Amino acid sequence: MEITKIIEKFNKFFKKKKIEEVNIVDYNELEKFDKELAKELIDDPEDVIKAAELSVEKTVRFKNIPNKVSLKDITCKDLEKFVCVEGKLRGAEKIKPYLIHAKFECPSCGNIINRIQFNRLEEPTRCSCGRRGRFRVISTEFIDSQILTILESGVMPNKIKTEILLKSDLCSLEYLNISENPKIAMVNGILRANPELTITGRKKKGFDFSIDVNYIEVRDDGI
Numbered sequence: 001m002e003i004t005k006i007i008e009k010f011n012k013f014f015k016k017k018k019i020e021e022v023n024i025v026d027y028n029e030l031e032k033f034d035k036e037l038a039k040e041l042i043d044d045p046e047d048v049i050k051a052a053e054l055s056v057e058k059t060v061r062f063k064n065i066p067n068k069v070s071l072k073d074i075t076c077k078d079l080e081k082f083v084c085v086e087g088k089l090r091g092a093e094k095i096k097p098y099l100i101h102a103k104f105e106c107p108s109c110g111n112i113i114n115r116i117q118f119n120r121l122e123e124p125t126r127c128s129c130g131r132r133g134r135f136r137v138i139s140t141e142f143i144d145s146q147i148l149t150i151l152e153s154g155v156m157p158n159k160i161k162t163e164i165l166l167k168s169d170l171c172s173l174e175y176l177n178i179s180e181n182p183k184i185a186m187v188n189g190i191l192r193a194n195p196e197l198t199i200t201g202r203k204k205k206g207f208d209f210s211i212d213v214n215y216i217e218v219r220d221d222g223i
């Protein structure tokens with residue numbers, strides 16, 4: 001589906017709703033509104049979430065995602081799809097800045113170039129004047145981010161785990177107390193493949209799955 005068509009559909013979907021800073025959409029309601037759009041959300045969450053957010057110019061999160069996968073059953077067929085996983089939360093890291101946007105200036109012609117970033121400063125490849133590379137960074141925009149680990153509960157505890165990435169309002173200092181106050185989480189997010197890192201942050205040769213979280217529901221682990 002074309003992104004402009006998806007935005008149009010969301011304009012209709014949100015028409016009579018009160019728009020907040022963060023808007024939580026129930027998947028079941030979206031499916032009732034438009035089955036094709038709901039299916040597209042599962043298959044291509046990156047573009048559909050972006051379109052929903054462009055439609056209301058605010059954050060949009062989706063709950064009750066039906067594509068439930070167990071951490072031990074995750075495979076590459078789910079990559080870049082919207083998945084729902086449940087498990088125990090462990091190992092929260094401190095909140096860190098995540099780069100989302102940078103503005104560059106071309107030193108040859110003074111042209112300003114905007115670029116969306118995915119936590120790594122990437123220069124534009126070329127300017128309309130023909131210059132390639134060595135652009136001057138004139139501004140950057142960061143949001144909060146936080147990495148947690150989610151563990152399969154039940155069989156083989158502590159063996160099967162995946163990193164999850166929380167951004168902006170999803171980050172919380174409370175996660176830092178998780179060892180004293182264990183939690184179970186239901187996480188909806190986009191499954192990614194990221195280079196594995198060693199403890200010093202150096203890249204290992206392989207990749208591992210991680211989840212770019214869109215929505216998280218947390219409850220106390222009653223044990």
Ligand SMILES: [Zn+2]
Pocket residue numbers: 106107108109110111127128129130131
């Ligand atoms: Zn230029």
